Amino acid sequence: MRLLLVEDDAALGERLRARLTQEGYAVDLAADGLDGAHLGATEPYDAVILDLGLPRKPGLAILRDWRALGNTVPVLILTARDGWAERVEGLQAGADDYLGKPFHAEELVARIQALLRRAAPAQATELRIGTWRLDEARQCLVSASDATQALTGTEFRLLRYFMRHPGEVLSKTRLSEHVYDYDSERDSNVIEVYVRRLRTLLGPDSIETRRGQGYVFKGSSPAG
Ligand code: CA
Numbered sequence: 545m546r547l548l549l550v551e552d553d554a555a556l557g558e559r560l561r562a563r564l565t566q567e568g569y570a571v572d573l574a575a576d577g578l579d580g581a582h583l584g585a586t587e588p589y590d591a592v593i594l595d596l597g598l599p600r601k602p603g604l605a606i607l608r609d610w611r612a613l614g615n616t617v618p619v620l621i622l623t624a625r626d627g628w629a630e631r632v633e634g635l636q637a638g639a640d641d642y643l644g645k646p647f648h649a650e651e652l653v654a655r656i657q658a659l660l661r662r663a664a665p666a667q668a669t670e671l672r673i674g675t676w677r678l679d680e681a682r683q684c685l686v687s688a689s690d691a692t693q694a695l696t697g698t699e700f701r702l703l704r705y706f707m708r709h710p711g712e713v714l715s716k717t718r719l720s721e722h723v724y725d726y727d728s729e730r731d732s733n734v735i736e737v738y739v740r741r742l743r744t745l746l747g748p749d750s751i752e753t754r755r756g757q758g759y760v761f762k763g764s765s766p767a768g
Contacts, residue, residue, distance in 0.1 A: 548572050596624075
């Protein structure tokens with residue numbers, strides 16, 4: 545899952561980026577309104593955290609422009625503590641949720657997780673494949689008998705994206721766009737390597753290759 549964070553307070557932006565990265569998201573940080581507006585209009589994000597008070601272009605104008613262009617990405621706005629009027633305007637402009645400053649990073653993480661769940665309503669709260677459950681907090685797989693299987697950061701992000709889009713044909717380009725942030729070297733061939741590794745963990749039929757198109761996540765009994 546890839547997030548865009550638009551926040552001009554440099555210290556807060558870096559702190560939130562570090563926290564969200566630690567939670568297993570690929571995060572792009574934009575420090576002003578024009579950069580944020582551009583990234584949000586051109587890169588495929590799974591959710592956006594948008595501060596409203598921004599230099600060069602206010603958050604509300606950014607949000608209105610995205611919605612006018614048909615961009616339906618889930619957006620959580622950050623507002624001033626007593627900014628009830630701002631929150632109303634933000635929700636009317638198409639925000640999906642809001643958080644008043646100051647806030648605890650834990651609450652932001654929980655709200656982003658809820659936004660992403662709502663954006664993929666077919667999915668249950670728990671992500672499962674065969675007898676495995678994906679533990680999003682610990683970023684590992686847990687078996688029915690509570691044994692854990694560790695995942696690397698990239699394996700975790702890729703598997704979570706697959707699990708949120710079962711049955712869909714996902715191209716290597718789309719997968720790499722959602723698994724890596726803007727600054728990462730995005731070699732979509734690397735996705736093949738990770739898919740092979742996930743098949744070893746989850747069973748050969750868990751991810752089907754559609755030649756020339758990409759992959760389809762099936763889910764199946766785990767190998768072994
Ligand atoms: Ca601000």
